[in-house]
Amino acid sequence: MAPITQNPSPHVLSVAPMLDWTDRHFRYLLRLVTRRTRLYTEMVVDQSILLGNRPRLLDFSPEEHPLALQLGGSQPEKLATAAHIGEKWGYDEINLNLGCPSERVQGGGFGACLMLEPERVAECMAAMRQAVRIPVTAKHRLGVDELEDYRYVARFVEKLADVGIEVFIIHARKAYLRGLSPAENRTVPPLRYEWVYRLKQDFPHLTIVLNGGVRTLDEAQAHLERVDGVMLGRAVYENPFVLERADARFFGLNRWPNRLEVAQAMLFYAEAQLEQGTPLWAIARHMLNLFKGQPGGRLWRRLLSERACRRGAGVEVLRQALEQVQAEADRRADKPLVSLATD
Ligand SMILES: Cc1cc2nc3c(=O)[nH]c(=O)nc-3n(C[C@H](O)[C@H](O)[C@H](O)COP(=O)(O)O)c2cc1C
Structure with a gap:
């Protein structure tokens, strides 16, 4: 496929936040493979940032830019404070996790179960936006449990867009809050790329990033005909050199890492x-x-x-x-x- 030449969105290609995997050491390795692909931290809970060892949770190498901090939380004030600290620490973007269905995360009242509470999410994200100048973005699913309805997810996106959120990273399947492990929740619910394409059609002014099941740069590029960006997760961890041609194909850089x-x-x-x-x-x-x-x-x-x-x-x-x-x-x-x- 021909490289993408016209100004790509900063979100054109990214590596997904993955707990225990996308820590600073793996991100440093990825940065040696690709200079410009956007990287995300593992999810960090807002409360840990407020009370915990910040250097251990937040430190990164300058080479890791562009780098987004993913937060987990469900209370506007705490999220706003954590976002502010993240901005001061030097991150380029703050992302809110609205897609993780693990029991521990649900126990904290955040992650995917927040898709059931769009009002609260809007409040949280509005507070985060007020607290920082860098972009605040959302990462969510297409629904949860029986709430699997295109109109629902479209309204969810609209609600967040109303408080100024412009970038939506969408794992193209719903989550089951009970009965499936987090790993099963990444394979069992079917992928519905058509819904993500439709979101882009219905909200052309928003940046829509597709995530879920993308294995190669060829596949990513094919999705880019219909959306603004693609995020890869497991495929990159299983083989970091899947991003070997990322800089050349997506960012116009003449590099071939070895x-x-x-x-x-x-x-x-x-x-x-x-x-x-x-x-x-x-x-x-x-x-x-x-x-x-x-x-x-x-x-x-x-x-x-x-x-x-x-x-x-x-x-x-x-x-x-x-x-x-x-x-x-x-x-x-x-x-x-x-x-x-x-x-
Ligand atoms: C080990 C692992 C940990 C993950 N941790 C997070 C996380 O902290 N935050 C999040 O939003 N998604 C998390 N995810 C989900 C990924 O970000 C991504 O949405 C999912 O793996 C689908 O993309 P893929 O098919 O390209 O892997 C995790 C996935 C894996 C495999």
């Missing part, structure tokens, strides 16, 4: 992080899929899984794994030549 170079840069990053007390595994666990589908990819994964989680493991684990993968790749690259010669 796995070995990314691994080498991560080694330097890990070195600096380890000096600050970060255990190697906190970083290496996100690197397991870096060579997915490549010669030496399984060896890399095995070496890291076995050695990087050991107490006191240092960056030499990464260095040695990298050397072995490189040797394996060289050996495989040689193979066809050898067999040609003997034919």
